[in-house]
Amino acid sequence: MDTIWSCGFGLDTDMQNNVNDPYLLMSQKVFSPNIILGILFILALLITELTAVWRIIFWSLGSIRYGLRRYIPVTKRFIDESPGTWILKQATEMIEKRKHIGQTGRTDLLQLMLESMSDEDFIQEGQASFEKNDDTEVEAPLVRKITKHEISANIFLFMIAGYETTSTALAYVTYVLSTYPDEQRKLQEHIDAHFNPETEHIMPTYETIVKMDYLDMFIRETLRMFPIAPMAITRQSVDDFHIKGFGAIPTGTLITVDMFNLHFNPNLWGPLDPYEFHPERFATKRHPMAWIPFGAGPRNCVGMRFALLEMKMQLMYLKVSLTILCQCLHLNLPLKKKIEGQFIYLRFQLLDQQFRFDLDRYL
Numbered sequence: 404m405d406t407i408w409s410c411g412f413g414l415d416t417d418m419q420n421n422v423n424d425p426y427l428l429m430s431q432k433v434f435s436p437n438i439i440l441g442i443l444f445i446l447a448l449l450i451t452e453l454t455a456v457w458r459i460i461f462w463s464l465g466s467i468r469y470g471l472r473r474y475i476p477v478t479k480r481f482i483d484e485s486p487g488t489w490i491l492k493q494a495t496e497m498i499e500k501r502k503h504i505g506q507t508g509r510t511d512l513l514q515l516m517l518e519s520m521s522d523e524d525f526i527q528e529g530q531a532s533f534e535k536n537d538d539t540e541v542e543a544p545l546v547r548k549i550t551k552h553e554i555s556a557n558i559f560l561f562m563i564a565g566y567e568t569t570s571t572a573l574a575y576v577t578y579v580l581s582t583y584p585d586e587q588r589k590l591q592e593h594i595d596a597h598f599n600p601e602t603e604h605i606m607p608t609y610e611t612i613v614k615m616d617y618l619d620m621f622i623r624e625t626l627r628m629f630p631i632a633p634m635a636i637t638r639q640s641v642d643d644f645h646i647k648g649f650g651a652i653p654t655g656t657l658i659t660v661d662m663f664n665l666h667f668n669p670n671l672w673g674p675l676d677p678y679e680f681h682p683e684r685f686a687t688k689r690h691p692m693a694w695i696p697f698g699a700g701p702r703n704c705v706g707m708r709f710a711l712l713e714m715k716m717q718l719m720y721l722k723v724s725l726t727i728l729c730q731c732l733h734l735n736l737p738l739k740k741k742i743e744g745q746f747i748y749l750r751f752q753l754l755d756q757q758f759r760f761d762l763d764r765y766l
């Protein structure tokens with residue numbers, strides 16, 4: 404989350420060390436179970452004919468809550484602000500602040516979006532701003548600018564889409580490290596062969612990371628076996644079409660991809676059993692649609708390269724932290740003083756018995 408806020412919006416948060424950070428609390432709330440949504444979801448599954456009604460009820464509840472808090476301030480005591488509203492408010496403030504201080508010299512996402520911002524509040528679908536070239540009388544290509552509302556909505560989306568996803572994927576990586584000790588050792592040797600924190604900067608460089616093929620395969624294999632957003636790839640048919648051996652699919656049908664079936668299909672991933680963790684299977688060229696944890700096509704995950712890089716850096720940094728930890732133990736210095744940041748402790752809490760055992764031997 405710290406990384407998203409910093410790279411995306413130039414905001415330096417410190418959630419690793421401050422579990423009460425309001426941005427962290429609100430983002431966690433977005434993912435916390437919502438009883439009303441749960442009930443409406445079950446009703447929508449059971450009585451599909453009334454789906455539109457359930458949707459209207461859900462949206463009306465949000466508006467009622469917002470209206471009550473806005474127009475009858477005393478209700479603020481009993482009704483919490485919705486985390487979505489809070490985050491959107493921060494996003495709008497962030498835009499205003501950045502507009503006020505002007506160019507920051509940063510190339511973060513917010514700056515890029517502000518540079519393409521339109522002065523209009525809303526742009527109708529299909530409308531766009533044109534840049535006319537007076538010299539040649541040739542109409543310049545269509546330039547679609549984005550509005551302030553779209554920027555705040557995108558800040559919200561990036562924060563939500565980029566937080567839980569990468570952290571859950573990293574949790575699965577630690578699970579794999581603990582349950583496949585041989586792979587763990589192999590990965591460690593691979594990192595050692597490519598990166599020496601004593602001679603290089605404490606953080607690996609981009610050039611170092613892109614050379615590390617086994618690290619890349621390790622993460623891809625984890626996401627093959629544990630795709631963290633299997634239900635996220637949904638599409639709606641815009642025309643009637645026909646699938647051989649299946650039948651007709653009418654216009655408007657909602658379609659979800661069966662990611663598990665693809666990721667564990669022996670014809671796509673053999674000859675080794677797809678239920679075995681084996682990163683090297685990625686050294687063989689596979690069907691382009693066999694691995695889709697980030698979706699596919701023009702609306703696939705825009706954060707894919709960012710997420711992969713983030714995960715690789717975390718894994719390498721975990722290794723660096725282990726080295727520092729070993730040095731501390733060896734010198735018998737108070738760990739808390741020596742290790743900067745609490746994050747290493749959090750990571751250790753995630754590791755299970757086997758990995759702890761391995762860790763003991765390593766130390």
Ligand code: HEM
Nearest residue numbers: 564565568569572632635636697698699702703704706710
């Ligand atoms: C391991 C980490 C991640 C996984 C597995 C993941 C997975 C996905 C999937 C499956 C989709 C739907 C794609 C489709 O329908 O074809 C998606 C969409 C999206 N993701 Fe990610 N994601 C990850 C990290 C991130 C990060 C770090 C960001 C932002 C920095 C991000 C931003 C988005 C956005 C904005 C969309 C919507 C794209 C669109 O509709 O055009 N994701 N992601």
